[in-house]
Amino acid sequence: EDKVVQSPLSLVVHEGDTVTLNCSYEVTNFRSLLWYKQEKKAPTFLFMLTSSGIEKKSGRLSSILDKKELFSILNITATQTGDSAIYLCAVIMNYGGSQGNLIFGKGTKLSVKP
């Protein structure tokens, strides 16, 4: 069965800390991996990763994909209270199964304390 597993499920840190969120996957016909940030409502898109070893960066956030070991990490440096959110990882497959062609992990809930 295709699945995406995120860890940890929740994380509490203090402002200024650096965090690493993990996403591992077991899917058939992998195409790309997506990271989203969900605050109060809609998940907002962060990164799309298709190739191994190429880091994507946006400000204090960065992410990288390892297609050999089947995982991705999302790093957040110098965390701020505004980074508090649920971070979702999703994998796009080349064809759709019972979950469509996009499978989400359950998310990592990050809480940043002042």
Added chain:
Amino acid sequence: DSGVTQTPKHLITATGQRVTLRCSPRSGDLSVYWYQQSLDQGLQFLIQYYNGEERAKGNILERFSAQQFPDLHSELNLSSLELGDSALYFCASSVGAGGNTIYFGEGSWLTVV
């Protein structure tokens, strides 16, 4: 703002009733996805439409149905509502049938009392 529009934002209704959630995808997007998110659950995929045709079906209950219209907007119909149907229902859209980033609407928060 993702460009995906959902209405209504909030809805409270009684058990046994029927509601319709509406979604307008981003301009140019042909695919529409529906997801359900409950308090302790992740995003549960319900159904996907691409250019008016059903593309993929997930864990959608028989009491639920959806369609995508010629103007590409979509509706999710929920009937014989139960307390457990209370959740946030997201619509998302993408350009193609698969392999593209999907963008989420703000969601419709359904409370069944």
